[in-house]
Amino acid sequence: MSKQNSLAVCITCRRAGTDPQASRDGARLSEALAARGVPHDRQECFSACDRSCVVVFLGAGRWTYVQGGLDPDRHLDDLVDMAGAYAATADGLVPWRARPEVIRKNTIARIPPIEV
């Protein structure tokens, strides 16, 4: 992941039950974020495919959060809000009440920062 971005988006995610011929949900999510001016890296697979769409919040010295259950058609505003909140922290810890519900309910894993 590039060190300047604090959000990585899986572009190969397909949500369960979606049309296999349609554009991949993860790619659509990335495009929608780009259209909103949200900086992010594009990643092919985080190995959490059964919880699609999946994104990761991460950065040097920060807690990492793996988040799933994101629908590009329903959760774009929530993800934009969370990306801004996470980017504004030094340690990656966004207060629980400040996290959108889709984030609170779909944390796949959290990982402490590596000491430097």
Next chain:
Amino acid sequence: MSKQNSLAVCITCRRAGTDPQASRDGARLSEALAARGVPHDRQECFSACDRSCVVVFLGAGRWTYVQGGLDPDRHLDDLVDMAGAYAATADGLVPWRARPEVIRKNTIARIPPIEV
């Protein structure tokens, strides 16, 4: 996480269906690893409790792997093997065939290294 270790073990994990009065499976796993001389950090919760026991392989410049489904009574040898294999890599990528089956089947998420 300390920078010298490349394995972190959740010590609050309880496997589904285990006795709530018994010692926590994650704590037992940590103690068993220590008895085998496997260096690791102890962590309280990775927020992946429904996939207990959970451990994380991580390190600066390496892919991170969040692994679940570990039973301290059945998978200790596998975890010792995987910890050694991961620690021996520069980038955190252990070849698929070299990973024990319990690792291959229970990857919760993988996360690329952050550029430095």
